[in-house]
Amino acid sequence: MDTIVALGTPAGRSAIGVIRLSGPDSLSILRSIVGDDHLKPRPSQSVLRSIRSNGSSSILDRALLSYFPAPNSYTGEDVVEISCHGSPVILRQVVDLTLALGARPAGPGEFTLRALGNDKLNLCQAEAIRDLINAQTEAAAQQALRQLMGELSARLQVSKQKLIQTIVQLESALEFVEDDLPQLKKRQIAAELTDVTTAFAKLASTFESGHLLREGLKVTIVGRPNVGKSSLFNMLLASERAIVSEVPGTTRDTITERISLEGVPVLLTDTAGVRDSTDRIENMGVARTRQAMSEADLVMVVIDGSEDLEVEDLRVLSQARSGRHIVALNKSDAPSFAVLEKSRPSFEARTINVSAVTAGGLETLRAAILEPFGSVDSSNAGFLITDARHYDLLVRARLEVQSSVDLLQEGASEELILIGLHNGLRFLGQITGETTPNEILTEIFATFCIGK
Amino acid sequence: MSFDEAFDVIVIGGGHAGCEAASAAARLGSQTALVTMNLDLIGQMSCNPAIGGIAKGHLVREIDALGGIMGRVADRTGIQFRLLNRSRGRAVQSPRAQADRSLYRKDMRKSLEGTPNLHLRQGTVLDLVIRGGRMAGIKLQDGRTFGASAVVIATGTFLNGVVHTGHETYQAGRTGEPSSIELAEALKRLGFPVGRLKTGTPPRLDGRSIDWSAFKPQPPDEVPVPFSFATDEILQPQLNCYVGYTSTRVHEAIRQNLHRSPLYSGKIRGIGPRYCPSIEDKVVKFADKDRHQLFLEPEGHDTNEVYLNGFSTSLPANLQQELVRLIPGLEETRIIRPGYAIEYDFVDPRELGPDLQTARIPGLFHAGQINGTTGYEEAACQGLIAGINAALTVQGRQRFRLRRDESYIGVLIDDLISQGVDEPYRVFTSRAENRLSLRYDNADERLEPYGRDLGLVGDSDWERFNQRRDRIALLWKILEDTRLKRSDKAYAAISSKLGADLGDSVTLAQLGKRTGVGLDIIRSVLPAEKLPGLTDSEIESGLADSLYAGYIDAQRLNVQRLHQHDGLQIRPDFSFRGLSGLSHEMVERFERARPLTFGDARRIPGLTPAALSMLLVHLTVRRHAA
Numbered sequence A: 001m002d003t004i005v006a007l008g009t010p011a012g013r014s015a016i017g018v019i020r021l022s023g024p025d026s027l028s029i030l031r032s033i034v035g036d037d038h039l040k041p042r043p044s045q046s047v048l049r050s051i052r053s054n055g056s057s058s059i060l061d062r063a064l065l066s067y068f069p070a071p072n073s074y075t076g077e078d079v080v081e082i083s084c085h086g087s088p089v090i091l092r093q094v095v096d097l098t099l100a101l102g103a104r105p106a107g108p109g110e111f112t113l114r115a116l117g118n119d120k121l122n123l124c125q126a127e128a129i130r131d132l133i134n135a136q137t138e139a140a141a142q143q144a145l146r147q148l149m150g151e152l153s154a155r156l157q158v159s160k161q162k163l164i165q166t167i168v169q170l171e172s173a174l175e176f177v178e179d180d181l182p183q184l185k186k187r188q189i190a191a192e193l194t195d196v197t198t199a200f201a202k203l204a205s206t207f208e209s210g211h212l213l214r215e216g217l218k219v220t221i222v223g224r225p226n227v228g229k230s231s232l233f234n235m236l237l238a239s240e241r242a243i244v245s246e247v248p249g250t251t252r253d254t255i256t257e258r259i260s261l262e263g264v265p266v267l268l269t270d271t272a273g274v275r276d277s278t279d280r281i282e283n284m285g286v287a288r289t290r291q292a293m294s295e296a297d298l299v300m301v302v303i304d305g306s307e308d309l310e311v312e313d314l315r316v317l318s319q320a321r322s323g324r325h326i327v328a329l330n331k332s333d334a335p336s337f338a339v340l341e342k343s344r345p346s347f348e349a350r351t352i353n354v355s356a357v358t359a360g361g362l363e364t365l366r367a368a369i370l371e372p373f374g375s376v377d378s379s380n381a382g383f384l385i386t387d388a389r390h391y392d393l394l395v396r397a398r399l400e401v402q403s404s405v406d407l408l409q410e411g412a413s414e415e416l417i418l419i420g421l422h423n424g425l426r427f428l429g430q431i432t433g434e435t436t437p438n439e440i441l442t443e444i445f446a447t448f449c450i451g452k
Numbered sequence B: 001m002s003f004d005e006a007f008d009v010i011v012i013g014g015g016h017a018g019c020e021a022a023s024a025a026a027r028l029g030s031q032t033a034l035v036t037m038n039l040d041l042i043g044q045m046s047c048n049p050a051i052g053g054i055a056k057g058h059l060v061r062e063i064d065a066l067g068g069i070m071g072r073v074a075d076r077t078g079i080q081f082r083l084l085n086r087s088r089g090r091a092v093q094s095p096r097a098q099a100d101r102s103l104y105r106k107d108m109r110k111s112l113e114g115t116p117n118l119h120l121r122q123g124t125v126l127d128l129v130i131r132g133g134r135m136a137g138i139k140l141q142d143g144r145t146f147g148a149s150a151v152v153i154a155t156g157t158f159l160n161g162v163v164h165t166g167h168e169t170y171q172a173g174r175t176g177e178p179s180s181i182e183l184a185e186a187l188k189r190l191g192f193p194v195g196r197l198k199t200g201t202p203p204r205l206d207g208r209s210i211d212w213s214a215f216k217p218q219p220p221d222e223v224p225v226p227f228s229f230a231t232d233e234i235l236q237p238q239l240n241c242y243v244g245y246t247s248t249r250v251h252e253a254i255r256q257n258l259h260r261s262p263l264y265s266g267k268i269r270g271i272g273p274r275y276c277p278s279i280e281d282k283v284v285k286f287a288d289k290d291r292h293q294l295f296l297e298p299e300g301h302d303t304n305e306v307y308l309n310g311f312s313t314s315l316p317a318n319l320q321q322e323l324v325r326l327i328p329g330l331e332e333t334r335i336i337r338p339g340y341a342i343e344y345d346f347v348d349p350r351e352l353g354p355d356l357q358t359a360r361i362p363g364l365f366h367a368g369q370i371n372g373t374t375g376y377e378e379a380a381c382q383g384l385i386a387g388i389n390a391a392l393t394v395q396g397r398q399r400f401r402l403r404r405d406e407s408y409i410g411v412l413i414d415d416l417i418s419q420g421v422d423e424p425y426r427v428f429t430s431r432a433e434n435r436l437s438l439r440y441d442n443a444d445e446r447l448e449p450y451g452r453d454l455g456l457v458g459d460s461d462w463e464r465f466n467q468r469r470d471r472i473a474l475l476w477k478i479l480e481d482t483r484l485k486r487s488d489k490a491y492a493a494i495s496s497k498l499g500a501d502l503g504d505s506v507t508l509a510q511l512g513k514r515t516g517v518g519l520d521i522i523r524s525v526l527p528a529e530k531l532p533g534l535t536d537s538e539i540e541s542g543l544a545d546s547l548y549a550g551y552i553d554a555q556r557l558n559v560q561r562l563h564q565h566d567g568l569q570i571r572p573d574f575s576f577r578g579l580s581g582l583s584h585e586m587v588e589r590f591e592r593a594r595p596l597t598f599g600d601a602r603r604i605p606g607l608t609p610a611a612l613s614m615l616l617v618h619l620t621v622r623r624h625a626a
């Protein structure tokens, strides 16, 4: 096994930069670069030393050193962390030193892979680390962290135990017919299993919010030209990102920016105004608008409330109707807005009066964007399933266990009832780690006095 | 050095593994010697006098379908046949029988003596002769040497066996027989990794001193279900077994004397089977149970000896006598042979390939308890596979292996060689992923063609097999073609029995998919003349096919989904060494097997799940990144 090295902090200038080594030679490499053959920092203690380049007396940096001997480290191997001053030049030189001493640059995710290989992490924790690194907002990072701390596995643990206990009872009844085992209580078993399917269903239902938290919500702003789409886009962004002008057809291409609403990452897209035009470029823009509309989780139709409704407004509205959409009735500051109020028909979708000029209605608009997706309370809300793979496995597990409940109620023989239970456990195992047939047997022998 | 006698195949040990191995090798045409310490104890049942049981009965049926002998001997000598799990589905039913211990032994010896090419030799093996790294022969204690290029070791508990009763210990292979110390040493010298296991037996009682009225009789089945597909009728008169219980007084006395048990004084280090605990273990581990079940099993027709099943112990012999007398109904009972615990060496079965040949010494095969298993049936099936492959190797033929999805034998061998053992290994139906397909009643359909191809299934058996297969195929056609209509006489009764409306018209095959459709319903629709020559058991087999078919298909899809990555290709020059984080041992296993797909890799014995996940991550994630 070789020793790998990588920067543990993002590249670029920063206050400190951490270099991480993992593998059997970590400690000896550390000793070489500080020129101390006996150095052995105690676990959870840092020491301050000077790093010198090979054979030279000139000091490269003063650094804080920590040593985590195997197996009690992140990767399960000997790990060394060197906290240098955050200059890219210094960091580069220290990494080069370790390379010269036999370390190898780590590939992407290699530290985590090693942790996985040494059973320091289960698969869903490894996935959480990936999510944590990719998290787009604070709330998404929170969820990844909770999963990393094992919360998903822990939440599934109760159901998993119930499932295993049921399997143990049914398997024992089959395998040890001649032993003096208690009678199976089928009604009680059915109730336990129903608890399990309910728990799976509940957890799976958090996926809709969880998915948004991880992937972000795609919101596309559409409308006929000059209604103020770009102005609203800028307002939500709190920056003058898009060009605004009184000339209809200003925006020619779609622009996407990321914002955070209540911790939910939102991908906001401004589009070219929709109208019949003979301009080739403008028509290409309109085609892109259509595309962005079809990809959106939510379409925000902007209508100029200071003018009468036009055919084009109606056409946009009818296109948006096929998916989730809201209406932003813009220019509420204009005097004609109030005048037209009475004659304006009401829209099917949730309608918010706003003004891109005064920012009136901004808060209501922000809330309305999230509304169709339920409350995604970022910080202290319940745990959410964020990963499509986990969602899929939970749904499958639930169906399998449900089929067992049905068979149980039909009075089927145990070997048939057990099929769904084993499958359910197997699907669950792909989230929390496998349960081997041997572990089931161990449970059986711990539960019942078996054997002639 | 030339040998005193030359053979093709030598089998060491005359227990259940050795008998099958020798019989199979000889019948495949190899000159075969069966070398055992005591010819009079060939086929000895050293523990309880019973064959079969859940999953074990499946094994005996599979042995029989392949052309092995255990099932036939058991059928000729069985004195109490019972089909277990009768009330449950066909897949988990299994035949079991008490056998007459001494008749079984005699019958087995006669079978072997009547086998052409098979030569019985009495002697104690001291050493293996190896030439050019391959098996060449064996050396005996009496100075004789036998040559053979294939040797099957099937020595049971004899390797370095040590018997314990209380603090008395002595070297023995079974009680009253010497152990094989030299052979055990020879295996260690060759570098085989050796571990230690333990098992135990209960005392045998004098039947004349038992108050039988205190026990509940357990009668045999009225119509016995035999082990062998060739057996038409069970001829031995059938006996009862009896069920009784220990009492809190017994438990109390055991607790007070635990320090006298070598299990609890730390004298025994070998690991025992959890599903066959000693009475000491039961009392300690399940302290809240106020009684434990016991079985009184007659040892045969012509003996007073009774086996006290459920009371395995290694307590001192005189204490055993006191304890037995505390059991309700055994107040006056005398022990004939005390129970004992035995510790013995086993060789790590991960040394073996699926043909049960060691990778270390070509031509050397291991079968039975030496591989860490317990049970006569487990031993016998390994003996059969090892004996077949020993003969095939000598004859230069392609070796024979069974898959997990087609047999319990395949499950057992695959578990052994890929996982190794940390306690004596026994089969359970739950170890088989394909439990629904691996039924006792379709073992012939699954395996008999293999036995025929190998040359172990004779003409008359093959003929019988084909006729049976044809009858079941005909039954299938009848079930598909016969419709039950609302207007039929039987409809109302069947519908009310199943508690369901069956529609205006269903075929019997469709009906068979429902739980609760049994022989009685089929017979009520089809008169006997419409089911020519079909036995009840064959009709039940046909119904089981119907019931399970849908589940088996669904399960196949599930397995495919679970193994969706199996098709991922691995380049022939792929560097497993380059898989970061993989231990040296895992790299070696990969390199040795050189898998070309992820599916191949998944089947490499001894890989940890973590190692496989890492390969998978590499084959999927990295490729997308690149």
Ligand SMILES: Nc1nc2c(ncn2[C@@H]2O[C@H](COP(=O)(O)OP(=O)(O)OP(=O)(O)O)[C@@H](O)[C@H]2O)c(=O)[nH]1
Residues within 6 Å of the ligand: A223, A224, A225, A226, A227, A228, A229, A230, A231, A232, A243, A244, A245, A246, A247, A248, A249, A250, A251, A252, A271, A272, A273, A274, A330, A331, A332, A333, A334, A354, A355, A356, A357, A358
């Ligand atoms: N009074 C008032 N004027 C607004 C408001 N929002 C936008 N406008 C004006 O309306 C005009 C068009 O604004 P844009 O934001 O460029 O409109 P658009 O919908 O992006 O137009 P295209 O990109 O051409 O489709 C500009 O002159 C804005 O200053 C508002 O809330 N109130």
Ligand SMILES: [Mg+2]
Residues within 6 Å of the ligand: A229, A230, A231, A242, A243, A244, A250, A251, A271, A273
């Ligand atoms: Mg614009």
